Amino acid sequence: MNKIKQYQHEVLFKNFTSLKFLLFVIFLLFCFSPLENFTTNAMASLRLGPVEAVESEVDDLEEAAEEHWQKIYYDNNCNYNPEPEDCAEEAGIPSHVIDHWFDDSETREEMNLEADYYISLLYDTQPLLDRGDGVYGGTVKFADFSGSDTDDLALSGIDADKNYRLSLHKNRNGGFNSTPDTEPLDGEGDGLEQSSLIFADFSGDSDLDMAVAGRDSNQDERMMILENQSGFAYDASAEKPLKNNDDGTGVWDAALAAGDMTGNGVPNLVVSGRDVNDSPQLIIYHKDKYSDTYATHWQPMADTGGGLWGGDLALGNFTSRYEDLSSVGYQDLVAAGRTGQPGDGQPKLNLYDTRRSDSPAELDSPFEEGLWFSALDLADFTGNHRLDLAAAGLDNNNQPRLLLFENIGDGNFILHDEPMVDDGGGLSGADLELGDLTGNGYPDLVAAGRDANYDPRLIVFVNEGNGDFKKYSEPLADNPELDAEGLWSASVSLGDYTGDGRLDLAATGSITYAHYSDHYYHLNLEPRLFLFKNPVR
């Protein structure tokens, strides 16, 4: 029996020797040969049964399909569409995919399927990245000063290379060169810090002129109106009309506003800030219709501290309903800032009624605590046909606030909402602007500054109607690629630089916070300028 077995074994062994050897070689090649990459992938997983192998491929396919359909969804801007499901269907996304996305609340939230309809701002570019990065202690402003029907860009402040900037960038097919088209103060103080910059037709030629105030690289206070003559060129006459009428040459920690406050059809210029003696000023200039000279028209705080610094100004006819054309030419004034010299005084939020009176009448302040390092804007965000007020800044307890006041008529404001009360408290070193980003007819709010935790913020609040503001996005913090949470010593501007009729956003400031008393204050600041476009259709 043993012999038979041995014989069978030998026969079978011989029969299979060549096959065994071949299989062994194939096996070794398969595992360790130049096919290793191939086998590495193959052996990365072992499947229990053929179904599991197919299931693994189906999982990969599901993931790829999810990306595929999401790309189509986002490429078609369905997340900015008020009817995202219809948009997705029109884009060719199968109904079962749409149902899966929209029926599952978790998926709906994770994918941010419709939220972006309101956010309506997409990061576009940082036009100054190779030339100063951005500015802090200054202003960024959209304005069509070149007459191209799309907004150009102007900015003032200190850039990342610690250069003082006042630069104007013409819109070039929806973008901006990092090299300015004009630097009016090049060689004449270079630029302006703690500055303000506005555009208005001061010369009456239908072109936007520029008024700017701040402190230049020689530490001189400046204030000037640069007339638009197919560009902005500095000459001494730009400062002359103001110099002729004032003790100082200009102001810093400045705020500017322009509007017709006297009803003569010519914009007045309103200025606040610290002059060469560190004395706060609040001056309303009047331009003679028949000459080029500006003269001090009103000094509403002449008897109450002189003026304000470190604040903001806003003009608008808030003492009557805005459809009341009879008083359109009589812009009222809101002024915020700090009285006294540094280390003294207190923050203020003052309202002035300019209706056909010889001097503006001060109205009751809606916020006695006052605001400095502040920002203001007026718009009818409650829908009551009166200009309401948005304000941000440090109150007299040095707490940052963001306040929305409803105009209840005749220049009386009541606190309507404080949207950051549970989210950082408010904003200081702030700027804000109201404008309809979503196209729903209600002005939305963009605000930047540092909050009570000293964290820089840039926040978009969406007005869902009647002044119900909802924080909808933080365009910097929400975008991990930008390496920035928000902006401090900030300036924001809403304007249409893409030429699509929608408000886009420019935001500049430091992405870090540093206290003024910090010896390395300037070194610790990292200014950046961001442009966000509004893709709402």
Add this chain to the structure above:
Amino acid sequence: MRTNKLLVQPKKLDRFLVIGVTTLLLAIFLTGSISPVRAFPEVEDYYVGINYPGLALGLNFNDSALELRYFTDGDIDLYGARIRHDLYHFEGRDLSENIIYLGADVLFTEFEDTLTEGDGLMYGIVGGLETPISQSITANLDIGPYQVEIEDDYSGLDSNGLHYVLNFGINIFLW
């Protein structure tokens, strides 16, 4: 409809574990240390296979077999055939007859998941061991590389990859 499995990744095994298992199976075959007891059967057998996760219907003739195979988990169906060739018979400890075999599978697959639906092909070769556990029932275990190629009908996207598949099941012989 299955739940969204995008977050559930299949468990990855170390390639050396796979190589080890395969080496063990091949070593049994290659060393020939277990003595064979008899030659291949001369009769034709029909059998029903219960495989994970599915069924098979097989016909044994001499040293080969043809199986019709079906697998499913509800959302994925596989239909196809296996051709099997018995390479080596040897005697186990209780004098039972064990078989080392090679096989080739070709399977057509249909699938439906949360976002995708479609079909495809799966094919591969296996090497394995079959051992009796009673007079008319055997258990089998095999492993081998399979290529899977599937396409989503909605998006037109496809996915393919090579997988090592471990198959096991039992065969119930009817004659």
